[in-house]
Amino acid sequence: MAKLDFSPIADTTRRAEIVALLRRAILTGQLEPGQKLNELRISEQMRVSRAPLREAMRELVQEGILTSIPYAGTFVIDVTAKDIDDAYSLNKVLDEFAIERTWKLRDQRFFDELDRRHEAVKQATRALDTTRQIETALQLHGLIYEWADNSVLLETWQRLTSRLQMYFALHQRARNEPVPAEDVHETYVRLLKGADMRAAQRHAREHIDLDFEELLAYARGLEQRTSKG
Amino acid sequence: MAKLDFSPIADTTRRAEIVALLRRAILTGQLEPGQKLNELRISEQMRVSRAPLREAMRELVQEGILTSIPYAGTFVIDVTAKDIDDAYSLNKVLDEFAIERTWKLRDQRFFDELDRRHEAVKQATRALDTTRQIETALQLHGLIYEWADNSVLLETWQRLTSRLQMYFALHQRARNEPVPAEDVHETYVRLLKGADMRAAQRHAREHIDLDFEELLAYARGLEQRTSKG
DNA sequence: TCTTGTAGGATTGTCGACAATCTGCTTGTC
DNA sequence: GACAAGCAGATTGTCGACAATCCTACAAGA
CATH class of the missing domain: 1.20.120.530 (GntR ligand-binding domain-like)
Structure with missing residues (x-):
């Protein structure tokens, strides 16, 4: 048999795609530092429910480019x-x-x-x-x-x-x-x-x-x- | 007025408490490396729904002590x-x-x-x-x-x-x-x-x-x- | 015997709705 | 006019249920 290395197939969860979309929006500056992310609005724009969106946001918070304040909102980090x-x-x-x-x-x-x-x-x-x-x-x-x-x-x-x-x-x-x-x-x-x-x-x-x-x-x-x- | 520094009050979301609980369980070895975390079972034990539990797990994945495979499960990282x-x-x-x-x-x-x-x-x-x-x-x-x-x-x-x-x-x-x-x-x-x-x-x-x-x-x-x- | 196809059950991913909390405005009082 | 109380409105946090996917066991065929 020919030796062939298959790379793992892409993660096809909505969550993963949302993470990629949000990350790109933040890193390119489309979402500005300090800006608040409205869950309902974003989820409607992306045509997904808030559950995978929120999970995606949790990941980006841990990644250090979002910050979250309970019951207040999630924001793009400020650049000091x-x-x-x-x-x-x-x-x-x-x-x-x-x-x-x-x-x-x-x-x-x-x-x-x-x-x-x-x-x-x-x-x-x-x-x-x-x-x-x-x-x-x-x-x-x-x-x-x-x-x-x-x-x-x-x-x-x-x-x-x-x-x-x-x-x-x-x-x-x-x-x-x-x-x-x-x-x-x-x-x-x-x-x-x-x-x-x-x-x-x-x-x-x-x-x-x-x-x-x-x-x-x-x-x-x-x-x-x-x-x- | 006397100078007094108040520390921020505790985050009172279930998510934050779940994160703390899980982290402690992992770091003390109560959850062993490689072990799978069953969402339903854990959520029932903690008497919370799966939503905050899943968000908490997302955080710990980004923190590097859990690893997640879509549709397969979330596991404690292996120690190599x-x-x-x-x-x-x-x-x-x-x-x-x-x-x-x-x-x-x-x-x-x-x-x-x-x-x-x-x-x-x-x-x-x-x-x-x-x-x-x-x-x-x-x-x-x-x-x-x-x-x-x-x-x-x-x-x-x-x-x-x-x-x-x-x-x-x-x-x-x-x-x-x-x-x-x-x-x-x-x-x-x-x-x-x-x-x-x-x-x-x-x-x-x-x-x-x-x-x-x-x-x-x-x-x-x-x-x-x-x-x- | 080995492979392949196929249910069945279990688990994860996602959804829509409800509860808890915050914010801003209005109202009433002084 | 200043200030506190309280009432919407909006937003986040949580819940229970449904959909999508995976794993296992088992049967059929080469």
């Missing part, structure tokens, strides 16, 4: 400068760890996948699709986590990613200008293919530094504005 | 040696980071709390209450995370803790012998009070090493047994 700073500093540590764990496991498949994801970022950049650009950039960055062969680390990264994606989307949306066209990931990819692990770790740290500095400045500006108003 | 190893290696990194972040923020309240939690461990040890000993030891260890002033880090640690507590409980339960009576945390506490941050980080790393080595050996033994049977 502190949150971004916290996520940022932790990300630095995790990145270093992920690169270390991944380093010995790199193989041709890793390099191919790296190129594939890098290409996806470049394509989104050319298409000026900022939402997709954020998505693909995070996916490129996430490869070292998927390859590190540490399920707990991967979970942690994915939780962080949700928030980061939300922050970046908000940022892009606010400044509303095309993203730099040059390829900022060129060096990152090259170093991950190279032989100097320390250099890769150092660059990863500095690279996310740049992205975050902008984000932080934006978030701080946001808070100043809202505290004035 | 790899999981423990993953959690262990990540914990080392997080510990170092937490100590670094906490270091500058230590004050008298920190030291007092450290002593309080240390005392709680010693008391549980004297009382030969292994479940409580695990709980208090993890709480002692968690102080640096609470003090690090990084909400994302704290969340991550708490997720890890759930699993660790489960693993340790299982371990204790299996070997079923009183825990060492000597105070293994003495040095840890002393170093956290001292002036040498590097030394504290080094010790934290070596300290959890000891605990985990035992745990890993146990888990590997478990897997050998089950793969034979």
